[in-house]
Amino acid sequence: MSIVQVSNLRKSFGDLDVLKNITFEIEKNQVVAVIGPSGSGKSTMLRSLIHLEQIDGGSVSVGGQDLVKEGVYANHQELKRITSKMGMVFQHFNLFPHLTVKENLELAPKYVKGEQGDQIAQRSTELLKKVGLSDKANVYPSKLSGGQKQRVAIARALMMNPEIMLFDEPTSALDPELTGEVLQVIKQLAAEQITMIIVTHEMGFAKEVADKILFMDQGEITESGTPEEIFMNPKSERTKAFINYVLK
Amino acid sequence: MMSMDYLFTITIPMLEGAKMTILLFLIAVIASIPLGFVITLMVKSAIKPVAWLANFYIYIMRGTPLLLQLLLFCFGLPMLPLIGEYLVLDRFVAACLAFILNYAAYFAEIFRGGLLAIDKGQYEAAQVLGFSRWQTMRKIIIPQMFRVALPAVSNESITLVKDTALLYAVAVPELLHFAQTAVNRDFTIIPFFVAGIIYLLMTLILTWVFKQLERRLKFE
Numbered sequence: 001m002s003i004v005q006v007s008n009l010r011k012s013f014g015d016l017d018v019l020k021n022i023t024f025e026i027e028k029n030q031v032v033a034v035i036g037p038s039g040s041g042k043s044t045m046l047r048s049l050i051h052l053e054q055i056d057g058g059s060v061s062v063g064g065q066d067l068v069k070e071g072v073y074a075n076h077q078e079l080k081r082i083t084s085k086m087g088m089v090f091q092h093f094n095l096f097p098h099l100t101v102k103e104n105l106e107l108a109p110k111y112v113k114g115e116q117g118d119q120i121a122q123r124s125t126e127l128l129k130k131v132g133l134s135d136k137a138n139v140y141p142s143k144l145s146g147g148q149k150q151r152v153a154i155a156r157a158l159m160m161n162p163e164i165m166l167f168d169e170p171t172s173a174l175d176p177e178l179t180g181e182v183l184q185v186i187k188q189l190a191a192e193q194i195t196m197i198i199v200t201h202e203m204g205f206a207k208e209v210a211d212k213i214l215f216m217d218q219g220e221i222t223e224s225g226t227p228e229e230i231f232m233n234p235k236s237e238r239t240k241a242f243i244n245y246v247l248k
Numbered sequence: 249m250m251s252m253d254y255l256f257t258i259t260i261p262m263l264e265g266a267k268m269t270i271l272l273f274l275i276a277v278i279a280s281i282p283l284g285f286v287i288t289l290m291v292k293s294a295i296k297p298v299a300w301l302a303n304f305y306i307y308i309m310r311g312t313p314l315l316l317q318l319l320l321f322c323f324g325l326p327m328l329p330l331i332g333e334y335l336v337l338d339r340f341v342a343a344c345l346a347f348i349l350n351y352a353a354y355f356a357e358i359f360r361g362g363l364l365a366i367d368k369g370q371y372e373a374a375q376v377l378g379f380s381r382w383q384t385m386r387k388i389i390i391p392q393m394f395r396v397a398l399p400a401v402s403n404e405s406i407t408l409v410k411d412t413a414l415l416y417a418v419a420v421p422e423l424l425h426f427a428q429t430a431v432n433r434d435f436t437i438i439p440f441f442v443a444g445i446i447y448l449l450m451t452l453i454l455t456w457v458f459k460q461l462e463r464r465l466k467f468e
């Protein structure tokens with residue numbers, strides 16, 4: 001059974017229909033890359049999955065539980081429980097600037113889950129090692145490079161042991177020479193078979209890491225398939241044009 | 249007249265008066281900062297009448313002179329029909345109330361500005377990590393808000409030190425009162441200079457304290 005199921009998702013901002021009729025499924029352990037021109041609704045779609053946006057119609061279920069069913073949301077507690085299965089990484093990191101790296105990682109496990117201090121400390125040490133920032137534990141985010149910040153943000157999300165990780169253009173705010181270190185961490189997660197949905201403009205990365213690609217255009221998923229299908233034999237002219245444009 | 253002895257004899261009572269100044273300052277700062285924050289939360293409240301009430305409060309307090317409010321609390325309240333007789337407060341107490349209520353409105357505006365400076369990404373990050381609204385405020389938003397607001401709070405506190413001189417108008421014997429008495433009695437402006445120096449010392453210490461606080465909370 002699919003870990004994420006989205007059907008007929010609709011969302012508008014005022015008069016603007018941003019998501020028109022989004023339907024897709026994601027299997028457990030799949031890595032899905034979402035590509036498409038800017039303004040096509042990729043972020044809004046991703047944010048809808050974790051309830052950062054309120055959708056106007058359709059259904060979203062995560063781990064077999066309905067977040068929204070035909071436009072009707074689950075109750076507050078259910079929402080919390082379902083969204084807690086997901087972790088999210090933002091384009092602009094959104095680290096807590098008043099807390100050190102270690103504190104950024106440990107705040108949620110401590111206050112949201114009420115976990116034990118030593119247990120949390122052990123995990124934060126492990127995760128910082130994993131993202132290659134063991135030496136930055138006691139540093140404030142203002143002292144980190146963009147790439148380091150994003151790696152901290154990834155570790156912070158992983159602290160909550162999510163079943164699914166959502167990434168919204170994790171490297172778009174970075175200088176080109178810093179994207180590699182972040183993509184490397186995400187690749188590592190892919191190798192560990194963590195289910196991920198990644199909105200990205202890094203086509204090479206999408207091709208390499210994704211099991212499935214969704215191409216979005218003007219609020220719709222106009223094409224989906226394996227990287228080979230999308231990159232080698234795009235069916236629609238729009239997809240073809242976009243791929244040609246970004247690969248150029 | 250300008251002997252050390254003379255300076256000494258006028259400075260002692262002025263320092264006595266400065267005690268009153270400092271006491272008022274401390275009471276006003278300690279009470280109006282938390283009260284101001286509560287008002288900020290009220291302004292931000294989803295319950296509209298609560299927000300209106302808080303905005304109206306800020307409007308009244310900032311839109312009228314502190315001196316008027318001071319006179320009202322010290323002399324006006326007892327004149328109210330029916331309840332007036334229960335509102336005859338000690339004049340210092342009445343003055344403290346006026347200062348607290350007035351400054352709370354200014355601090356509320358400062359904190360509101362501090363909240364506006366916080367990126368919405370902070371709320372979103374908190375939400376996806378599962379923090380409740382209250383945890384988000386307490387652990388993530390408020391600490392950042394205080395940091396952002398600190399320079400303005402510092403500035404407002406310095407204004408408060410100087411505003412304590414308004415006690416003069418309601419005849420509570422503070423620093424300026426003793427200076428004025430000495431000036432009238434001895435026909436010299438020296439006491440005014442001494443008073444000025446004492447105010448400067450107080451604001452100097454305050455500035456230093458806030459600078460330390462700002463350095464502590466640099467998050468670097």
Ligand SMILES: Nc1ncnc2c1ncn2[C@@H]1O[C@H](COP(=O)(O)OP(=O)(O)O)[C@@H](O)[C@H]1O
Binds near residue numbers: 018036037038041045
């Ligand atoms: N909060 C919002 N209010 C109004 N319009 C929005 C809002 N967020 C996004 N939009 C609009 O929705 C469309 C899709 O945006 P977005 O999901 O960010 O696209 P993408 O991530 O693919 O670039 C854009 O036209 C954008 O201007």
Ligand SMILES: [Mg+2]
Binds near residue numbers: 043
């Ligand atoms: Mg986007």
